[in-house]
Amino acid sequence: MTLESVIFSVLAASAVGSALLVVTRRNPVMSALYLIVNFFCLAGLYLTLHAQFIAIIQILVYAGAIMVLFVFVIMLLNLGDERKLSDGVSWKKIVAAGFCAALLMEFVYILIYSEPSPAVMSASMATEIGTVEYIGSQLFTKFLFPFEITSLILTAAIVGAIVLAKRKLD
Amino acid sequence: MPDIQPYLILSATLFVIGAAGVVARRNAIIVFMSIELMLNSVNLSLVAFSAQLGDVTGQILVFFVMTVAAAEAAIGLAIVIALFRRKQTLNLDEINILKW
Amino acid sequence: MTSFAPYIVFLPFIGFLVLGLFGSRIKSEKLIGIIGSGVVGVSFAIAMAIFVQMVGEEPHARKHVVELFTWISAFTGTASSIHVVVAYQVDQLSILMTLIVTGVGFLIHVYSIGYMHGDAGFWRFFAYLNLFIFAMLNLVLADNFLLMFLGWEGVGLCSYLLIGFWYDRKFDVGGYAAGTATTNDAARKAFIVNRIGDFGFILAMLLIFHTFGSLRFDSVFNGAELMSIGNQAAFWITLLLFVGATGKSAQIPLFVWLPDAMAGPTPVSALIHAATMVTAGVYMVARCSILFALAPTTLQVVAIIGALTAIVAASIGLVQNDIKKILAYSTVSQLGYMFLALGVAAFSAGIFHLTTHAFFKALLFLGSGAVIHAMHDEQDIQKMGGLKKYLPTTYKTFLIGAIAIAGIFPFAGFFSKDEILWKAFSSEHGSVVMWAIGVIGAGLTAFYMFRLVILTFEGTFRFGEEVHPHEAPKTMTVPLIILAFLSLVGGFIGVPKSFFGNNMIEHWLAPVFEPASTKLLLIEEGVHATEYVLMALSLGIAAAGIYGAWKVYTKRPDIAESLRNKYTKVYSLLLNKYFVDEVYDKTVVGPTVKLSEKLLWKGFDVAVIDGALNGMASLVSVTALWFRKIQTGIAQTYAVVFVGGIVFVLAWLILK
Numbered sequence: 067m068t069l070e071s072v073i074f075s076v077l078a079a080s081a082v083g084s085a086l087l088v089v090t091r092r093n094p095v096m097s098a099l100y101l102i103v104n105f106f107c108l109a110g111l112y113l114t115l116h117a118q119f120i121a122i123i124q125i126l127v128y129a130g131a132i133m134v135l136f137v138f139v140i141m142l143l144n145l146g147d148e149r150k151l152s153d154g155v156s157w158k159k160i161v162a163a164g165f166c167a168a169l170l171m172e173f174v175y176i177l178i179y180s181e182p183s184p185a186v187m188s189a190s191m192a193t194e195i196g197t198v199e200y201i202g203s204q205l206f207t208k209f210l211f212p213f214e215i216t217s218l219i220l221t222a223a224i225v226g227a228i229v230l231a232k233r234k235l236d
Numbered sequence: 237m238p239d240i241q242p243y244l245i246l247s248a249t250l251f252v253i254g255a256a257g258v259v260a261r262r263n264a265i266i267v268f269m270s271i272e273l274m275l276n277s278v279n280l281s282l283v284a285f286s287a288q289l290g291d292v293t294g295q296i297l298v299f300f301v302m303t304v305a306a307a308e309a310a311i312g313l314a315i316v317i318a319l320f321r322r323k324q325t326l327n328l329d330e331i332n333i334l335k336w
Numbered sequence: 337m338t339s340f341a342p343y344i345v346f347l348p349f350i351g352f353l354v355l356g357l358f359g360s361r362i363k364s365e366k367l368i369g370i371i372g373s374g375v376v377g378v379s380f381a382i383a384m385a386i387f388v389q390m391v392g393e394e395p396h397a398r399k400h401v402v403e404l405f406t407w408i409s410a411f412t413g414t415a416s417s418i419h420v421v422v423a424y425q426v427d428q429l430s431i432l433m434t435l436i437v438t439g440v441g442f443l444i445h446v447y448s449i450g451y452m453h454g455d456a457g458f459w460r461f462f463a464y465l466n467l468f469i470f471a472m473l474n475l476v477l478a479d480n481f482l483l484m485f486l487g488w489e490g491v492g493l494c495s496y497l498l499i500g501f502w503y504d505r506k507f508d509v510g511g512y513a514a515g516t517a518t519t520n521d522a523a524r525k526a527f528i529v530n531r532i533g534d535f536g537f538i539l540a541m542l543l544i545f546h547t548f549g550s551l552r553f554d555s556v557f558n559g560a561e562l563m564s565i566g567n568q569a570a571f572w573i574t575l576l577l578f579v580g581a582t583g584k585s586a587q588i589p590l591f592v593w594l595p596d597a598m599a600g601p602t603p604v605s606a607l608i609h610a611a612t613m614v615t616a617g618v619y620m621v622a623r624c625s626i627l628f629a630l631a632p633t634t635l636q637v638v639a640i641i642g643a644l645t646a647i648v649a650a651s652i653g654l655v656q657n658d659i660k661k662i663l664a665y666s667t668v669s670q671l672g673y674m675f676l677a678l679g680v681a682a683f684s685a686g687i688f689h690l691t692t693h694a695f696f697k698a699l700l701f702l703g704s705g706a707v708i709h710a711m712h713d714e715q716d717i718q719k720m721g722g723l724k725k726y727l728p729t730t731y732k733t734f735l736i737g738a739i740a741i742a743g744i745f746p747f748a749g750f751f752s753k754d755e756i757l758w759k760a761f762s763s764e765h766g767s768v769v770m771w772a773i774g775v776i777g778a779g780l781t782a783f784y785m786f787r788l789v790i791l792t793f794e795g796t797f798r799f800g801e802e803v804h805p806h807e808a809p810k811t812m813t814v815p816l817i818i819l820a821f822l823s824l825v826g827g828f829i830g831v832p833k834s835f836f837g838n839n840m841i842e843h844w845l846a847p848v849f850e851p852a853s854t855k856l857l858l859i860e861e862g863v864h865a866t867e868y869v870l871m872a873l874s875l876g877i878a879a880a881g882i883y884g885a886w887k888v889y890t891k892r893p894d895i896a897e898s899l900r901n902k903y904t905k906v907y908s909l910l911l912n913k914y915f916v917d918e919v920y921d922k923t924v925v926g927p928t929v930k931l932s933e934k935l936l937w938k939g940f941d942v943a944v945i946d947g948a949l950n951g952m953a954s955l956v957s958v959t960a961l962w963f964r965k966i967q968t969g970i971a972q973t974y975a976v977v978f979v980g981g982i983v984f985v986l987a988w989l990i991l992k
Contacts, residue, residue, distance in 0.1 A: 078246045085250050085273055089257030094265045101269050104250075108276055111243070115287040120279075120298050127302050132272070132309045139313045140265060143320050158976060162259040165979045166252050172986040173248035177241060195292040204292050205299070216303040223307030230314035233321070259975045267972075332969035 074114055081107035094140045098133060105129040117196040243284035250277035264316050264326040268309075275305050337389040338400035341424045344379045344386075344434060345473045351375035351466035359459025365449070369811075372462030373445035376469055380438035387431050395847050399427040401479050401554075408482070420551060425479035429687065429848045432841075433476035433619055436694045440611045441469050443815035447702050448603040450811035451709060461501060461601065468494035472612050476619060481541050481551040484620070488537060488584065491613045492530045498608060499523040499600040507599040522599035529593040533583015540576035543569065553623070560626045561851050570630035577624060578638055581617030587675060588645045591668050592917055598660040602705030605660060610667050610701050611694040618674045618690050625683045625852035635765055639679020643760075643773045646672030648914065650780035654787070655910045658715045659704045662788050666741065667697055669777060673756050676774060680766035681856050682759035684845040688830045689756055691841070692748035695826045696740040699819035703734035706812055707792060710805040717791040724793040726805035729813045731793045733820035738789050740823040742782035743878045750875075751827035753778060757874055758832075758867055763858075775874050782881030790889040834867050 084104040091097045105128045112121035194200055205213050250273060257270025279298045286294025320326055351371055355362075362368050390398045403423040411417040426434075445465060452461050471490025478484035500523030507519045545551055547569045548559040563570060581587065586594035597609045608614070621628060621638065628635055649668035656662045670693050677686035708715055710727055724731035740747035743754065757778070761771035799805075807813070831837020846853075888895045900907050909915070 074242060078242070081246065082249055082253070085253045088273060089253055089261060089266065089270055091266075094263060094269075097266050097269055101272065104273065105276065108280060111246075111280060112283050115243070115283050117283045117287065117295055117298075120283055120295050123299070123302060124279075127306060128272075128276070132306055135309055135313055136265070136269065139316060143317070143326070158973065159260050162256065162976050162979070165976065165983050166256040166259070168983045169255065169979060169986070170249065170252040172983065172990060173252065174245060175990060176986070177244050177248065195286070195290060196295065201292060201295060201299070204296060209296050212300060216300060219307050220303060223310045227310040227314040230311065231317045255979055259972055259979055262972075328972050329970055331971075334969040334971065 070114060074111070077107045077110045077114070081111070095137065098136050098140060101136075102129050102133050105133070115196070119196060119198045119201045122198075240284040240288045244281055247277045247281040247284070250274075250280070262328050264319070264328055264331075267328065268312055268316065271312075272305065272309070275301060337386050338426050339402055340382050341386065341400070341402045341426050341477060342404055344382050344438065345424060345470060345477060347375040347379045347382075348466045348469040348473065352463050352470060355459050355463035355466060359463055362459060365453065365458055368459050368462055369445075369449035372466055373442060373449065375466060376438055376442045376445050379469070379473070380435070380442050383431065383434045383438050386426060387435060390426070390428070390431060395843075398847065399425065401425045403479075418545070418551075420480060420482045422483060423479035424477040425553060426477065427848060428845050429619075429622060430476050432687065432691065432845070434473060436691060437469065437472050437476060437612050440694050440698050440819075441465075441472075441607060443818055444603050444607040444611075444698065444702065447606075447705070447812050447815040448601075450809040451603055451705055452601065453809075457501065461498075464494055464497050464501070465603075465607070468498070468608060468613070472616070475616055479553055481544060481553070481556070484623075485537060485541060488580075488616060488620075489534065491608070491616060492527065492534065492584070495530070495597065495608050495613055496523045496527040498604040499526050499597045501600055501604065505599075507596075519599040522596040526593040526597045529590050530583050533580045533590055536576045536579025536583070540573050540580060543573050543576065547573065557624075557626050557851065560630060561855070563630055565630055565632060565855065567630045570627055571633055574624070574628045574631040574634040575637065577620065577627070578634060578641075581621055581675075582641065583617075584620075585614050585617030585671050585675070586668050587617070587641050587671065588648065589916075591645060591649065592913075592920060594668055595661050595664040595913070598658070598664050602660065602701060602708060605664070606698045606701030606705065609664065610697040614667060614671060615674070615690045615694070618671065618678065618686055621675070621678045622683045622687055622849075625678075625849050626855065628678070629681070629852035629855040632765070635679050635681060637679070638675050639760075639765065639770060642672045642675025642677070642679050643770050643777075644672070645669065646676060646777040647773050647780070648672075650777045650784065652910055652913050653784040654780060655907060657718050659707060659717050659720075659788065659792065660701070660715055662717075662784060663697070663700055663704060666700075666781065666785065667693075669781060670697065670741070673753060673774065673777070676760055676770060677756040680760050680763040680770070681852070681858060682756065682763060683849045683852065684842040685752070685755040685759050687845060688841050689752035691829070692740070692752040692823070692826045695748055695819055696737045696823040699733060699737040699816060699823050700741065702812070702816055702819065703730050703737060706730040706808040706816065707734075709808055709812070711799065712803060714799070714803070717788060719798050720792045721795045721798040722793070723805055727793075727807050729807060729816065733813075733816040734793070735789060736820040736823050738785045740826075742785055742882060743778055743874065744882075745875060746827060748823050748826035751830050751832070754871055754874060755830060755832060758870060761866075761870060762864070765856075771870070775877055778874055779877040779881040782878040783885045786882045786885035787889055790885060794890060832867075834864075834871075 081104055084100045084107065087100040088097045088104060091100065105124060109121040109124040109129075112118075112124060254270045254272075254274035254277060257273065258267050261267050261270065279301055282294040282298050282301075286292065286298075316326065319331065323331060325331075351374075354371060355368060359368060401423055402425075403421050405422055406419070407422045408418060408420040410419075445462070448461065448465065452458050455461065468491060471487045471494055473487070475484055475487030475491060478487060500520045503518070503520050503523075505519050507517050507522050541551065544556055548556045550556060550559075560570065583590045594609060594614065598605055600609070628638070646669045649665045649672060653662050653665035653669065656665060670689070674686045674689050674693070677683070677689060706727060707720070707723060707730060710723070710730075711720060714720070736747070740749040743749045753774075757771055757774045760766040760774055761768065808816075828837070830839050830841040832839050912918070
């Protein structure tokens with residue numbers, strides 16, 4: 067077992083474990099914390115794929131910004147007794163669980179038995195493309211227009227969020 | 237060249253866990269977080285493919301997904317706040333005005 | 337000049353549009369009258385100019401077709417495509433008809449200015465009349481069957497509109513529906529009976545298109561010339577066309593609508609139900625003469641129906657008391673003569689009688705209108721009498737009309753009727769029996785016409801003190817005088833050889849009927865001694881009829897009385913028009929109404945059609961009641977379905 071595969075196994079196991087905890091915890095704060103753990107694991111996995119830039123912004127944007135927002139909202143709403151929302155087993159959950167299990171099996175079946183696509187890269191490229199310089203140059207040349215559009219989306223989101231969350235429009 | 241099959245299987249697993257959270261939980265915030273989980277699992281796939289193909293486009297796409305996710309989180313949470321103010325609850329089963 | 341033919345047709349249409357759209361705002365009756373009759377007058381002038389030009393042309397070069405625009409053009413698959421052009425054909429026959437329609441039409445328009453004076457629907461009346469002229473001209477000038485059918489239907493519509501013109505008035509149809517009917521019922525009756533005939537026309541048209549692949553007269557008739565006599569298709573086409581003709585021209589068995597059509601204003605009766613529209617069937621048969629020539633059986637049917645109608649209608653006319661109804665039955669009877677002529681392949685004789693009949697019957701109707709006008713809407717001749725003192729002009733002109741229709745030399749009716757009788761006798765398609773029926777009919781005609789004249793104008797007053805008859809205004813008497821003149825001299829266009837004449841009308845129309853005559857191997861005949869004998873006979877019978885009427889109704893009223901008492905059954909049979917209306921009511925109308933109500937409406941419509949519709953609706957609403965539960969409004973449920981969908985799509989992709 068190589069070092070890489072050991073690292074992958076550890077990260078993968080903790081990612082799956084934390085994900086399961088996210089969806090099973092009753093308390094949203096706990097879920098949020100486990101989600102942060104999950105994001106860190108994913109950032110580690112990105113690193114093993116030589117995607118340094120993505121790994122960094124995964125931590126900065128997701129774990130840092132988005133999750134702070136979540137925790138903030140949870141605290142703001144001050145949800146009292148969460149037990150009210152914890153639910154027993156219903157027909158819907160059984161069906162949903164069945165579907166999800168079936169979906170997972172199908173995914174795995176497809177991934178294992180489908181033909182791998184012919185590889186077209188050289189190993190040296192893999193380490194280069196993940197760097198900040200490379201992605202930055204790509205973003206500001208080839209993907210300049212979509213990049214600028216994202217700023218528009220974010221502006222719209224800010225305005226929308228304010229409008230929606232405001233108590234009263236005046 | 238890394239073998240990306242384990243990554244893809246992991247991605248699928250995370251996706252299904254997220255989907256299960258979306259369809260099974262009644263707490264709106266947790267459903268929301270499950271959606272983030274699903275988005276992230278897709279991101280993992282994209283990065284893995286990018287690494288395999290040596291093409292940066294996958295990573296660029298992840299970058300955009302993150303921006304959209306940030307926007308979506310802002311809007312979604314604003315909706316959650318507005319909803320909570322109106323209904324005093326986050327139980328999705330009680331938010332059923334979208335029907336006949 | 338012939339290129340002006342479309343103007344003849346469209347001028348009345350413009351008049352209709354102007355009067356129909358703005359008529360209600362034109363306050364001056366005079367202006368409405370000038371517009372209404374003016375357009376028809378101009379049409380007549382154009383037609384006259386074209387006629388004069390045609391006279392100067394070679395007989396075989398007198399046919400002109402003016403194409404306006406493509407009406408219908410559709411490719412109907414591999415077999416044939418339908419291509420209908422709005423085109424007007426000016427030839428000897430159609431120009432003659434055009435002259436009659438516009439000429440007599442113009443006089444009647446002028447007459448109407450006086451007759452309809454003060455009526456609330458004055459402008460409406462003239463709009464309808466103009467529309468009628470437009471439709472009628474389409475009928476006679478059309479260059480193909482479809483355009484002719486447009487006119488055919490158009491005149492039917494105008495007839496309906498004008499019969500029911502006084503839609504709020506009661507109308508006594510007598511007999512089975514006495515006292516309850518309105519003019520609207522009469523209008524509907526006319527329309528529906530006409531529809532039956534039109535159905536025949538439509539079928540004939542389809543068959544023509546099927547057989548000849550075209551609806552143009554030229555192509556159809558050229559195709560027909562190549563066929564041999566006794567052709568099966570020609571037989572059915574002509575029979576169906578004749579069904580159409582019986583409807584429009586009020587022949588047995590579809591003549592019942594015409595007497596009731598007298599519910600309309602009298603100028604309408606004169607124009608539509610005497611001079612022009614009812615002769616459309618005659619014109620159509622004459623136009624299709626070559627087709628009829630191919631089917632001797634149909635010709636036989638036409639002749640028999642014509643002869644029967646002539647005598648049956650004349651016999652009913654003997655005992656009627658309504659001045660207009662007598663004239664109506666007389667019209668039916670005279671139309672019967674025309675069909676008799678067509679049936680014995682004497683096409684030009686039929687058209688000749690059509691022409692003279694248009695003159696004297698229009699005259700008689702307009703005269704009766706003047707009488708009715710003077711009598712304040714009284715139509716019962718038993719309540720008239722001695723009117724010649726009050727209405728001298730009307731009396732004189734009416735008398736001329738009566739002599740003309742009775743067929744006394746040298747009035748118009750003599751020549752045309754005698755031509756028909758002679759052809760019925762001499763033609764190989766005719767027979768002595770047909771001639772005899774015709775002569776008896778002529779005697780009856782003379783009798784009932786003079787009964788009408790005497791009861792109306794002669795003798796003593798039989799009206800109340802409060803009625804003060806007065807002569808009609810100039811606008812009414814001038815057309816009467818013109819028509820009286822035409823009735824007097826109209827016959828000279830067809831003086832036969834036996835009178836050292838040249839029979840101009842026959843020569844004029846000869847090129848049109850040439851294909852048919854060639855087909856039937858008709859030969860131009862010389863002068864026969866028999867002709868003089870027969871002529872004298874029919875003249876004698878007509879004179880006897882007049883003398884009989886004079887004798888009975890002036891000197892010996894007791895004869896009529898005793899005859900009535902002696903033959904009560906016959907009298908009531910005639911008075912009730914052979915109970916044809918009652919029979920139709922029992923056998924056709926009643927069952928149809930019953931069937932429609934019980935089976936089609938309450939059975940089929942309510943149960944099956946409405947049932948199916950309502951059943952479908954309630955099925956939807958019941959199932960929706962269950963299915964809408966799926967729509968929980970909970971987004972998560974939808975998400976479950978969503979995931980399920982992905983599962984199944986992936987499963988399908990995998991298993992495929």
